[in-house]
Amino acid sequence: MNGNRANMRVNGVLHSVGADSDTPLLYVLRNEIGLNGPRFGCGLGQCGSCMVLIDGKATHSCNLPVSRAFGHAITTLEGLSTEGTLHPVQQAFIEEQAAQCGYCSNGMIVRTVSLLSENQSPTDEEIRIALENNLCRCGSHIRILRAVKRAALLSARKER
Amino acid sequence: MARADRVSDWISIASDGTIEVRSGKVELGTGVQTALAQIVADELRVEVKQIRMIMGDTGRTPDEGYTAGSKTIQFGGFGLRLAAAEARRALIAIAAERLGTTQDHLVADNGSVSVDGNTSRAVTYADLAAGKLLDRRIDVGGEITAHADSRAVGRSVSRVDLPAKFVGDAMFVHDLRLPGMLHGRVVRPPAPGARLISLESSSVEGATVVQIGNFVAVVAEREEQAVRAARNVKPQWTPGEPFPRMDLLYGTLESISSHEQTLRAPTSGAPAEQASTSSETVLESVYLQPYQAHASTGPSCSVADFRDGRLTVYSSTQGVFPLRTALADLLKLPEERVRVIHREGAGCYGQNGADDVAADAALLSREVGAPVRLQWSRKDEFAWEPYGPAMIVKMQGRVDAVGRVSFWQHEVWTPSHSYRPRAAVDLLAAQIIDAAAAPARTMFGGGDRNAPTDYRFPNETVVMHWLDYSPLRVSSLRSLGAYANAFANECFMDELAISAGQDPLNFRLDHLDDPRSQDVVREAAERAGWGSPLPPGQGLGIAFSRYENNAAYVATVARVAVDSSTGKLRVLRLTCAHDCGRIINPDGLTNQIEGNLIQGTSRALLEEVTWDPEAIASVDWKSYPILTFSQVPELDILLIDRPTEKSVGAGEPATITVAAAIANAVFAVTGIRLRRVPFTPERVSEALRLHG
Numbered sequence: 001m002n003g004n005r006a007n008m009r010v011n012g013v014l015h016s017v018g019a020d021s022d023t024p025l026l027y028v029l030r031n032e033i034g035l036n037g038p039r040f041g042c043g044l045g046q047c048g049s050c051m052v053l054i055d056g057k058a059t060h061s062c063n064l065p066v067s068r069a070f071g072h073a074i075t076t077l078e079g080l081s082t083e084g085t086l087h088p089v090q091q092a093f094i095e096e097q098a099a100q101c102g103y104c105s106n107g108m109i110v111r112t113v114s115l116l117s118e119n120q121s122p123t124d125e126e127i128r129i130a131l132e133n134n135l136c137r138c139g140s141h142i143r144i145l146r147a148v149k150r151a152a153l154l155s156a157r158k159e160r
Numbered sequence: 161m162a163r164a165d166r167v168s169d170w171i172s173i174a175s176d177g178t179i180e181v182r183s184g185k186v187e188l189g190t191g192v193q194t195a196l197a198q199i200v201a202d203e204l205r206v207e208v209k210q211i212r213m214i215m216g217d218t219g220r221t222p223d224e225g226y227t228a229g230s231k232t233i234q235f236g237g238f239g240l241r242l243a244a245a246e247a248r249r250a251l252i253a254i255a256a257e258r259l260g261t262t263q264d265h266l267v268a269d270n271g272s273v274s275v276d277g278n279t280s281r282a283v284t285y286a287d288l289a290a291g292k293l294l295d296r297r298i299d300v301g302g303e304i305t306a307h308a309d310s311r312a313v314g315r316s317v318s319r320v321d322l323p324a325k326f327v328g329d330a331m332f333v334h335d336l337r338l339p340g341m342l343h344g345r346v347v348r349p350p351a352p353g354a355r356l357i358s359l360e361s362s363s364v365e366g367a368t369v370v371q372i373g374n375f376v377a378v379v380a381e382r383e384e385q386a387v388r389a390a391r392n393v394k395p396q397w398t399p400g401e402p403f404p405r406m407d408l409l410y411g412t413l414e415s416i417s418s419h420e421q422t423l424r425a426p427t428s429g430a431p432a433e434q435a436s437t438s439s440e441t442v443l444e445s446v447y448l449q450p451y452q453a454h455a456s457t458g459p460s461c462s463v464a465d466f467r468d469g470r471l472t473v474y475s476s477t478q479g480v481f482p483l484r485t486a487l488a489d490l491l492k493l494p495e496e497r498v499r500v501i502h503r504e505g506a507g508c509y510g511q512n513g514a515d516d517v518a519a520d521a522a523l524l525s526r527e528v529g530a531p532v533r534l535q536w537s538r539k540d541e542f543a544w545e546p547y548g549p550a551m552i553v554k555m556q557g558r559v560d561a562v563g564r565v566s567f568w569q570h571e572v573w574t575p576s577h578s579y580r581p582r583a584a585v586d587l588l589a590a591q592i593i594d595a596a597a598a599p600a601r602t603m604f605g606g607g608d609r610n611a612p613t614d615y616r617f618p619n620e621t622v623v624m625h626w627l628d629y630s631p632l633r634v635s636s637l638r639s640l641g642a643y644a645n646a647f648a649n650e651c652f653m654d655e656l657a658i659s660a661g662q663d664p665l666n667f668r669l670d671h672l673d674d675p676r677s678q679d680v681v682r683e684a685a686e687r688a689g690w691g692s693p694l695p696p697g698q699g700l701g702i703a704f705s706r707y708e709n710n711a712a713y714v715a716t717v718a719r720v721a722v723d724s725s726t727g728k729l730r731v732l733r734l735t736c737a738h739d740c741g742r743i744i745n746p747d748g749l750t751n752q753i754e755g756n757l758i759q760g761t762s763r764a765l766l767e768e769v770t771w772d773p774e775a776i777a778s779v780d781w782k783s784y785p786i787l788t789f790s791q792v793p794e795l796d797i798l799l800i801d802r803p804t805e806k807s808v809g810a811g812e813p814a815t816i817t818v819a820a821a822i823a824n825a826v827f828a829v830t831g832i833r834l835r836r837v838p839f840t841p842e843r844v845s846e847a848l849r850l851h852g
Contacts, residue, residue, distance in 0.1 A: 023384040031343075031383055036335045037328035041457050042538040043387075046781040049457055078328035090326045097318060097747055100755050101189025102325035103458040103506035109326060128789040135781060137457045138189060138507040139758030141792040143751070 184224025230809025351400025476505025548637025577606025701824025
């Protein structure tokens with residue numbers, strides 16, 4: 001440990017973090033801050049289980065040195081709901097029962113939030129392309145696609 | 161039911177009215193936690209949300225073996241149904257005394273027992289059940305709730321576990337944090353059988369190096385320290401046992417010593433020998449199945465706490481009791497000092513690394529005297545999980561002059577698929593410590609699943625060649641031998657049909673007597689538009705199986721598109737008709753069928769374990785790709801509900817129909833036969849090239 005501490009804003013809260021600067025962000029989020037959302041799937045940036053939002057954009061946390069996250073706004077799965085109200089994407093995933101084991105769900109939900117912030121009503125094709133690098137081994141893809149479409153509707157309704 | 165035969169073994173009622181249900185089955189991500197709660201809810205006439213499921217704990221729940229084989233609803237569910245029905249009768253009996261009336265005036269509903277439904281003369285379950293009053297033997301012949309009175313069963317009750325998973329609650333074994341917990345990583349040799357020559361130092365950058373025989377691991381306070389230490393410790397190993405050449409795998413398998421077992425032989429009429437010498441042509445085809453990986457999205461993880469001569473292990477194993485036995489053997493502890501508590505993992509689809517990582521963690525915890533969380537890396541999981549076995553199936557058959565199968569022979573070469581740990585020697589840790597292979601099997605199983613068909617053949621022969629061992633470590637992978645056996649049977653059924661100039665759909669119907677078989681076949685075909693014209697380059701293929709010849713009936717029609725100039729194969733849609741008896745939760749069932757179909761497609765198109773002479777080569781998602789969003793077909797699922805038939809499982813049946821449905825559809829478009837899984841672009845192109 002290099003003994004330096006740095007501040008990191010996660011889900012709106014400032015945390016003082018003592019990990020070495022090259023520690024993957026994933027381990028800092030899980031082990032120092034105690035979050036469960038981002039998950040270890042491969043450590044190689046191949047599966048998407050570890051995704052978090054950095055300045056609103058879905059990013060792998062498993063192979064990102066924590067120092068690269070300093071000074072940026074990090075949002076994890078936990079940070080999507082506000083004051084007990086689910087994010088429309090979380091709500092949509094529940095309504096569509098869009099998971100089997102749920103291990104990939106963090107990545108799917110985070111990636112969807114990111115997608116919808118850039119594209120409010122994506123087509124099926126656009127959704128498939130956006131989620132292409134989020135792996136689901138159980139085979140919940142069809143439900144996830146429906147959940148993304150539903151989330152787009154819920155988000156649009158919310159904004160009115 | 162034999163050992164845990166009292167209501168109190170399974171069900172108790174807390175003072176706040178919560179129904180606590182203890183089940184030996186576990187939630188693997190399939191939704192059984194919810195489905196089992198529905199079954200109990202109906203018998204006890206409560207809402208599902210009043211039920212708290214405690215699952216898979218050697219210290220608290222009955223021993224129900226493994227959560228596997230698509231048996232949870234059929235057996236676990238039925239056992240709970242009987243226990244809950246008995247609990248209701250017990251509550252009514254107590255209430256009769258308490259309310260001073262006879263049982264025929266009492267109604268149990270919504271958490272209370274009342275006199276003729278009068279809520280002012282009622283007592284809550286919690287009041288009635290205080291203490292040992294539910295210590296009553298379960299009457300296995302006792303009355304159970306009629307289907308017509310079902311309120312929870314048959315409804316698509318939402319999964320009780322999903323909301324928490326979508327908001328980041330601590331739900332997985334990976335999320336466990338114990339006070340004083342340390343982080344461990346294993347340091348694997350290049351291949352099984354390698355022996356440790358030397359280790360550089362006893363401490364690497366703030367981590368402790370643990371060595372037991374040839375087993376090497378690191379433990380550190382911080383997870384990233386353990387990861388770094390595992391990379392830097394760099395032991396010197398001898399080479400492991402050489403893998404057989406991958407390009408000679410099937411010849412190697414056939415040459416391994418084996419014993420023969422005949423599962424079906426012709427009962428009357430012409431024996432097999434005469435049939436094969438008749439003047440009509442015998443068709444012969446060989447089907448090949450590769451080693452395939454469970455490939456769980458979350459590599460296996462376990463937390464072990466060894467203290468004061470007792471071991472507690474948190475594991476996503478499918479069998480907490482058998483694992484306890486194996487761990488007790490490994491650590492030389494009496495079983496009563498070992499407790500295995502299930503915590504969810506990522507989907508496992510059989511025996512992945514869950515049991516082995518628990519053993520790794522237990523050894524480390526004992527060594528360092530602290531709780532240890534051991535996480536396998538992606539490469540650890542891909543290279544060291546026990547695989548679904550490679551198999552060879554040789555088919556022979558003949559159709560007679562009136563278009564009926566007159567001779568059918570299914571011959572399969574397979575290792576046992578049953579390698580689940582029951583003793584220390586079955587665990588990877590013990591095998592690595594001693595640089596030894598898994599011990600010889602005495603029980604052979606799994607490879608024969610769905611080798612026999614459900615068709616009416618006058619002359620059906622099924623012969624097993626059980627290989628004494630497998631060159632790569634194996635265990636149960638979703639549907640076990642049925643994936644390859646059904647692939648062979650259903651492709652060959654098509655081949656015979658085509659050779660006799662018959663439509664594959666009618667050919668199957670002509671050989672099926674069971675109306676439930678006929679129904680799924682007809683419904684899937686009709687829904688898929690069988691016989692209607694399709695755009696050029698597209699075709700349909702059908703496959704039917706009854707899982708284990710006694711469980712769920714499934715028929716799948718695949719619609720594929722093949723570009724004959726490039727060999728590109730796309731599965732456009734899978735239409736599946738599924739009959740598993742009385743449906744507990746329609747949406748939960750649909751979810752399982754979808755998973756079966758998509759995973760079955762992934763295995764058919766993409767998946768095989770690969771290796772170099774010295775090591776496994778498929779070690780990440782690039783080298784072992786699985787189906788992605790751009791490749792997932794449309795799904796059209798038809799549920800057939802039969803409320804008067806017993807509920808059977810759906811965790812595996814549909815997956816065994818997929819490969820043949822796709823291969824038969826490819827034939828319909830191109831005239832080529834795909835007989836080797838996976839149907840990679842190279843194999844499709846090669847087959848097209850050879851075809852013409």
